[in-house]
Amino acid sequence: MSTPNADIALQPEHLTGELAGLYEALAGAIGSEAALRAAAVIIDIYGGSSIYVPLRASVEREARNAAIKTMYRTHGIRAIAQHFGLADNTVREIVFDRNGRAPQAELEF
Numbered sequence: 001m002s003t004p005n006a007d008i009a010l011q012p013e014h015l016t017g018e019l020a021g022l023y024e025a026l027a028g029a030i031g032s033e034a035a036l037r038a039a040a041v042i043i044d045i046y047g048g049s050s051i052y053v054p055l056r057a058s059v060e061r062e063a064r065n066a067a068i069k070t071m072y073r074t075h076g077i078r079a080i081a082q083h084f085g086l087a088d089n090t091v092r093e094i095v096f097d098r099n100g101r102a103p104q105a106e107l108e109f
Contacts, residue, residue: 010040019043065094072102 012032015023019039026035064084071080072095081091096102 010036010043012036015039068094 012020012023012027019042022042023035023039026038029035030038068080068084068091071083072091075083077088077091077095080086080095081088084091
């Protein structure tokens with residue numbers, strides 16, 4: 001992706017507001033050079049727009065629920081509940097739809 005001012009290097013001091021905070025967090029996790037490249041990509045892709053970033057807990061819950069649905073193909077409710085530290089009823093709510101049906105295996109032809 002080509003930027004209009006490709007010859008002007010983005011520097012940390014150019015970042016302000018929420019982007020500066022994001023840069024600092026990324027720099028602590030992946031290093032300042034990689035964080036600066038990530039900030040440039042974010043600016044190129046999302047510059048001028050608003051984006052929604054879900055809470056980490058929501059993303060982790062969705063991943064856990066997908067894993068539970070996959071495990072249900074080969075494990076019982078109680079074993080899954082114990083594995084994830086959940087109540088049996090919670091696992092049932094995740095696995096079964098509102099009509100009490102478990103997901104059907106996808107057929108491959």
